[in-house]
Amino acid sequence: MTIYDFKFKTIDGEDETLNQFKGKVLLIVNTASKCGFTPQYKDLQKLYEKHNAEGFEILGFPSNEFAKQEPANNQEVKQFCEINFGVTFPLSEKVQVRGNNIHPLFKYLTSQLAFEGFDMNDPSGKMISSVLKENFPEYLLDDSIKWNFTKFLIDRQGNVVGRFESPIEPMSIETQIQNLL
Template sequence: MSIFSIPVRTIKGEETTLESYKGQVLLIVNTATKCGFAPQFKGLQKLYDTYKDQGFAVLGFPCGQFANQEPGDDAQIAEACELNFGVNFPLFSKIDVNGSEAHPLFKQLTEEARGVLGSKAIKWNFTKFLVDRNGHVVKRFAPTEEPAKLEQQIQSLLKPLADA
């Protein structure tokens, strides 16, 4: 199944798919507003602002599975992201990324891009998946990887369309 056809729910509760992102380069991230890595929201927003007009989007999926560092409901999460971090990139409804209740999107992402020692499990908040325009996971990045360090790889995925 293509990631574009997987059902998702926006942070405002609307049922949809990622179909509207088909043809774009995506950075899909499991987020948490109370996490020590939460300052990365600003770096993610900067990437989004810089490249959104070139066919790039950051998609944030809040998750409370790691030390309950995302304790709020969707409305509280949206407000915290906007007020505390200036986020206006697309956010989706709070989900699980590991275990039997893991969201199908993250099941597919972790199947396509495994972590250290081939592990599928996501170890912490702010694990990032870089997805090409065709919906294929190009690379998985650890939570410690700062968004700015992904810029060159994002640019290389955006280039083919610009060069065509």
């Protein structure tokens, strides 16, 4: 199985396959509209606009699993992203990114690259680690998604080559993206 074998429904309910992104560099992100990391949409859109013509794509997968920070329906999510952040990169319908009903794509992604912890030298890394230890300690037990805005970088051959946890700002991974383009 490769990344290109997975399917998803767009935020508008259309069936899509990742096969259409063969040969492109992908950044797959689980998102939410009411999260402290939601402003990352702005930089994700900047990266998309800057590098899309070079063969770069971003796929956003809204999820309501983390403190119910994506309560809106699909059309409300789409409208929120467009109005507040000018998002033009593809979004999926809301999915689950951990647990028993995990979307198969996220099961695959988390099986490819392990959770290596949060950067404890970064205040955001310390904060999310503390929140999880105190409120959701079970989230820290395995390689599953820990919170909203976990980012997976996929090379042009479909290999999962980078996992960037929630506090890692999108612009800070631009060099890795450029190296793959």
